[in-house]
Amino acid sequence: MDTVKLTIDNREVEVPRGTTILKAAQSIGINIPTLCHFEVDNLGIHNKPGACRICVVEVVGRRNLAPACVTECMPDMIVRTNSMRVINARRTVLELILSDHPNDCLQCAKNGNCELQKLAIRLGVRENPYNGEEHAQSTYQLEVSPSIIRDMNKCVMCRRCETMCNQMQTVGALSAIERGFPAVISTAFNQHLELSPCTFCGQCVAVCPVGALTEVDHTSKVIRAITDEKKTTVVQVAPAVRVALGEEFGMKPGSIVTGKLTAALKALGFDYVFDTDWSADLTIMEEGTELIGRLTKFLAGDKSVHLPILTSCCPAWVNFFEHQFPDMEDLPSTAKSPQQMFGAIAKSYFAEKIGVKREDMVCVSVMPCLAKKYECGRDEFKVNGNPDVDYSISTRELARLIKMANIDFNSLPEEKFDSPLGESTGAGVIFGTTGGVIEAAVRTAYEVITKKPLPKIDFEELRGLEGVRSATIDVDGLKLNIGIAHGLHNARKLLEDIKAGRSHFHAIEIMACPGGCIDGGGQPLHHGNQEIIKARWEAIYRADREMPIRKSHENPSIQAIYKEFLGEPCGHKSHELLHTNYFDKQTTVVVDVEK
Amino acid sequence: MDKIIIKMRKDVSDKIIAICKNFNNDPVELINVLHQTQDFLGYLPAEAQELIAEQLHIPTAKVYGVVSFYSFFTMTPKGKYPISVCLGTACYVRGAEKVLDAFKKELNLEVGQTTPDGLFSLTCLRCVGACGLAPVAMVGDKVYGRLTPDKVKGIVDEYRNME
Numbered sequence: 007m008d009t010v011k012l013t014i015d016n017r018e019v020e021v022p023r024g025t026t027i028l029k030a031a032q033s034i035g036i037n038i039p040t041l042c043h044f045e046v047d048n049l050g051i052h053n054k055p056g057a058c059r060i061c062v063v064e065v066v067g068r069r070n071l072a073p074a075c076v077t078e079c080m081p082d083m084i085v086r087t088n089s090m091r092v093i094n095a096r097r098t099v100l101e102l103i104l105s106d107h108p109n110d111c112l113q114c115a116k117n118g119n120c121e122l123q124k125l126a127i128r129l130g131v132r133e134n135p136y137n138g139e140e141h142a143q144s145t146y147q148l149e150v151s152p153s154i155i156r157d158m159n160k161c162v163m164c165r166r167c168e169t170m171c172n173q174m175q176t177v178g179a180l181s182a183i184e185r186g187f188p189a190v191i192s193t194a195f196n197q198h199l200e201l202s203p204c205t206f207c208g209q210c211v212a213v214c215p216v217g218a219l220t221e222v223d224h225t226s227k228v229i230r231a232i233t234d235e236k237k238t239t240v241v242q243v244a245p246a247v248r249v250a251l252g253e254e255f256g257m258k259p260g261s262i263v264t265g266k267l268t269a270a271l272k273a274l275g276f277d278y279v280f281d282t283d284w285s286a287d288l289t290i291m292e293e294g295t296e297l298i299g300r301l302t303k304f305l306a307g308d309k310s311v312h313l314p315i316l317t318s319c320c321p322a323w324v325n326f327f328e329h330q331f332p333d334m335e336d337l338p339s340t341a342k343s344p345q346q347m348f349g350a351i352a353k354s355y356f357a358e359k360i361g362v363k364r365e366d367m368v369c370v371s372v373m374p375c376l377a378k379k380y381e382c383g384r385d386e387f388k389v390n391g392n393p394d395v396d397y398s399i400s401t402r403e404l405a406r407l408i409k410m411a412n413i414d415f416n417s418l419p420e421e422k423f424d425s426p427l428g429e430s431t432g433a434g435v436i437f438g439t440t441g442g443v444i445e446a447a448v449r450t451a452y453e454v455i456t457k458k459p460l461p462k463i464d465f466e467e468l469r470g471l472e473g474v475r476s477a478t479i480d481v482d483g484l485k486l487n488i489g490i491a492h493g494l495h496n497a498r499k500l501l502e503d504i505k506a507g508r509s510h511f512h513a514i515e516i517m518a519c520p521g522g523c524i525d526g527g528g529q530p531l532h533h534g535n536q537e538i539i540k541a542r543w544e545a546i547y548r549a550d551r552e553m554p555i556r557k558s559h560e561n562p563s564i565q566a567i568y569k570e571f572l573g574e575p576c577g578h579k580s581h582e583l584l585h586t587n588y589f590d591k592q593t594t595v596v597v598d599v600e601k
Numbered sequence: 602m603d604k605i606i607i608k609m610r611k612d613v614s615d616k617i618i619a620i621c622k623n624f625n626n627d628p629v630e631l632i633n634v635l636h637q638t639q640d641f642l643g644y645l646p647a648e649a650q651e652l653i654a655e656q657l658h659i660p661t662a663k664v665y666g667v668v669s670f671y672s673f674f675t676m677t678p679k680g681k682y683p684i685s686v687c688l689g690t691a692c693y694v695r696g697a698e699k700v701l702d703a704f705k706k707e708l709n710l711e712v713g714q715t716t717p718d719g720l721f722s723l724t725c726l727r728c729v730g731a732c733g734l735a736p737v738a739m740v741g742d743k744v745y746g747r748l749t750p751d752k753v754k755g756i757v758d759e760y761r762n763m764e
Contacts, residue, residue: 172660178659178660178661178662178663180662181660181666182666182670183662183665183669183670184669184670185670193662193665194647194650194660194661194662195650195665196665202662203660593606593651593661
């Protein structure tokens with residue numbers, strides 16, 4: 007390999023050509039502070055605009071200080087990362103950023119988890135000589151959408167959110183606007199997020215170093231519901247929450263905390279603690295049956311049936327195709343997401359069973375996701391104005407609730423989910439990462455089609471973190487072509503292939519967030535540490551292996567609900583409760599003929 | 602939320618589509634497309650930006666980002682008589698700011714705004730190459746030199762009387 011040798015802080019280091027000073031320094035344990043820089047190599051996320059100048063270093067022989075994040079190492083370079091000149095420049099840069107940043111840290115949603123705050127601590131800022139004129143600071147109004155709160159006065163122009171929205175997700179809702187003090191990242195015409203093509207995936211929130219982008223916090227509403235004696239509270243927990251929540255309580259990334267999580271929810275006072283893994287199993291029954299039905303008709307030559315079938319569990323992905331590919335509305339499965347299936351069953355079957363009126367039941371979901379907040383508010387998921395899922399809270403909000411309620415999470419005993427909507431399988435838990443939904447579907451489809459037991463449950467060929475993956479599964483002679491994409495820019499590639507007639511897939515799984523739900527917009531912040539993503543990913547499959555039942559159709563509670571309530575998958579009752587339809591949300595310019 | 606539909610007159614949309622086509626609908630040419638569109642319309646309304654974004658296959662947010670970044674681009678329609686006061690160095694040292702203030706007072710306008718009757722708009726510019734006549738202002742294509750604040754009312758009235 008072509009390498010270069012250089013000296014950083016009097017230590018020699020040899021790195022591959024093209025390595026930045028920042029990474030070369032990291033490789034020998036010198037951590038140069040950064041702010042705008044954000045990279046997660048295993049997910050292909052790269053934001054290095056070289057904008058903030060916090061990472062400046064001295065390169066001997068160069069007149070100006072160099073930003074370490076975008077300066078490549080050259081042979082025999084001599085770099086100083088901690089000279090007085092560097093430290094002074096770095097502090098000045100930080101003071102200038104702080105001069106256009108509100109000082110309300112104590113009330114900020116990011117208090118204690120803010121990268122700017124950490125920098126101020128690290129660089130020992132004690133006063134700010136650059137008190138910009140007050141009117142010079144930007145004065146944007148706080149904006150609240152169903153999922154995301156934007157407080158653009160806190161924007162530090164790191165452009166991470168812009169990179170996520172445009173490069174990773176190709177959504178194009180956000181861009182840098184204005185210049186000087188008013189410069190922030192915002193939407194076209196600085197309009198409300200709801201008028202933009204935003205999918206509410208929350209990846210902008212997941213990478214924001216400060217409090218400019220945060221989630222809509224429903225913790226108070228949840229507490230009110232729990233303490234309201236007239237209400238019966240039912241909570242469901244998504245698969246990816248159990249492999250990440252522990253991080254909020256100092257546990258090692260990748261810790262599986264299902265038992266403690268259940269105990270915490272019971273301690274919080276929820277009347278019934280259930281599992282979204284259960285409705286993930288239900289999703290497989292519906293989506294899998296739909297896949298088999300469409301595939302059978304397609305192979306029999308029915309021209310009215312289009313393939314591939316696209317998964318529909320991910321609400322940000324649903325928003326994406328409604329905005330960007332509305333002409334392909336017949337491709338996604340009509341199956342609702344597990345969150346919404348759960349809500350629909352909880353407020354019908356389960357409410358009836360325990361004799362509670364729909365209006366007196368509050369259904370809360372704990373999700374790794376911010377788009378779920380938007381999803382549960384969609385009109386088609388309400389009955390007479392009463393939503394199937396009342397509040398969706400993120401993993402971070404649940405951690406806040408637990409801390410607020412004086413619950414010592416780490417010392418909680420392990421408890422089990424309640425019955426019957428808490429019994430699940432390994433197939434349900436792998437919904438939490440890219441490739442998991444389709445693997446769960448294949449496990450069931452194989453056995454339903456062939457009526458033979460699977461020779462091997464683990465489909466290694468469907469797993470991984472590459473952005474686009476494909477595999478051909480041999481279902482007893484029938485070759486099933488499967489595509490997987492995560493990160494919406496990868497989804498776009500597969501959709502454009504379909505549009506151009508280049509796609510050979512029968513089924514495609516799409517998750518909006520890079521990595522799938524394990525890296526959802528509502529998860530504990532990983533601040534760009536790819537080891538955390540990897541640990542969560544491994545934990546999902548470990549959780550699957552630990553389950554006694556690993557195929558959705560073998561879940562006894564799922565079998566029971568079909569027997570006593572739903573009838574058969576994709577039957578009349580299922581269609582009423584568990585399936586949905588999609589809308590065209592594209593912005594189009596048309597000629598006004600009247601004028 | 603429903604589909605967002607933007608309406609636009611056919612002659613306007615045809616012209617904008619033609620401008621984009623002239624630049625091969627290449628997103629790299631965004632600034633040129635915006636220049637020509639503004640030359641044609643006098644300003645860059647949101648509808649035009651939406652259409653340009655669609656034609657160049659880029660997000661509307663990106664188009665707006667560029668429009669809001671460069672002070673030359675405006676989303677406010679210009680007046681029938683656009684007034685530009687030069688704030689270049691030569692004009693500035695000879696009192697251009699006082700002239701600008703006089704225009705603001707006479708028209709009851711801030712820089713970048715247009716009068717409600719649509720007659721006058723006020724902008725600033727940097728040097729029109731007539732420094733010998735400093736301070737200078739332009740109304741449309743006509744240059745007025747050696748201005749003093751007390752001459753401002755007369756200039757404005759000249760155009761008011763033409764209506």
